[in-house]
Amino acid sequence: MTNTDVIVIGGGPAGLAAAIAAKKAGAEVLLIEREARLGGILKQCIHDGFGLVRFGEKLSGPEYAERFIQKFDEANIEALTLTFVTKIEKTPEGIRLTAVNRNGVVQLLSKALVLATGCRERTAKQIFIHGTRPSGIFTAGTAQHFINLLGQMPTKKCVILGSGDIGLIMARRITLEGGKVVGVYEAKSTPSGLTRNIYQCLYDYDIPLYLSKTVTRVFGDDRLAAVEVCSVDENMRPIEETFEIVECDSLILSVGLIPENELAENLGVELDPRTKGPVCDEHLMTSVDGVFSCGNALHVNDLVDYVSESGECAGKAAANFLRRERTEIELIIGKNVQYLIPQRLDLNAEDLKTVLYFRSREVLQKNSLILTVDGCDVYRKWFSVLRPPEMERVEFDFGPLGLTPQSQVYFRIEEVERT
């Protein structure tokens, strides 16, 4: 059995960053990836816009991945590709993994584990649409895989349901390749994708965006022939008199992503219902000692730069992991905060300097993130605008606050005078 310090599962930007950081911190590292090539989802994200925060350049997904793969190779880190992790168990000797590859079943043992398994897309099964079950209904990520990796156009004329970023990016991509995007339909009253993607992917190409509208029915025998769309009220209920039939050969779904945590769940890792990812402390350690989480497996990110940052944090912490007691307190969230990472703080850590990631619940102008400890305001940060699709990042040092296990640490977003 292979025995190592840190095993990283997933070879996307999160896993690559975690492995590089763990190795740099002195650990023996092994990375496991189920696909043939490293790079994760970035392999098919051929559009540009990656790496602005980190490199100050607008790179395409493969170029961004390439920079990390190069560092990964230079650091001489071992990678097992075409290897799928099927089981993780906690044993007295450490964390035991079972994986399958061309050589059969392999058993691995490590002191610490980083889960960088990314996320998956919500599919037709998870949204409610009436009608037949013709072919031609697939996710935006599937369309991206077909066009950008296989060079095949899966549609001539399509409707996109949902205004997530992948859908917006694929609307532009399909248009560039000569396909027709009839429109993007979003049931909510505000788009879920980044504002800049609404402009550069839809408006630049005269693709209409319909808000508060959804798809209610699909038609077609073998292949999709048309969809029924309609407006919805505030409670997402269809408004009768607005039904309309739109002809198309494909319905592309861009209705959200969910962190991939099947392995984590089997291991008994506690998940946060808000992020659908593990509950973590400031070192991105999950509720299971020695098991860390990062990237899209932790929560769905909109910028790859922060995916890499979380990977580095988890990788370094995994390399430095020593079994010891944790004294954890909850970072409680309230008014207008959709979620906050980390969810907990380990007061026994040497350093309480923490990177906080959060999203607001709705679009808010001129609001502040406010931190109170035992009822007293101790920190405030003003934002000209907060939008749920755009994750915010704040650095904060909890050290000087002198927190105790009884402290009530509470975050909220509120409109207060700018100070």
Next chain:
Amino acid sequence: MKELVCIVCPNGCVMTVNSDGQSITVTGNKCPKGEQFAYAEETNPTRTICSTVKTAFPYAPVLPVRVSAEIPKNRIFDVMCEINKVVLRQPIACGDAVITNVLSLGVDIIATSNILKQSS
């Protein structure tokens, strides 16, 4: 008066552009790049495009490419036409030009992946 969203960085600043035919004033931008972007939008809007070119290699039927610098927005589909004519028969590396000086626009079409080099 016109509202414009800056697409230069993820901040996506919402800017107000006032143009009286001679001068342009911009507000709402968090940094000078927003002003430059607004000015370009009013005079000669440019964009980056990313696409793929066909290859003769079964393990990678297409190779991702992009323009090496921004091109005029109204030439996007002309450039796409050129990109779609290419079939690569030799492995090339990330950063190598697939088409040089496309349509005399002064920009190249460059590969953005090493997949052909790595697998060869």
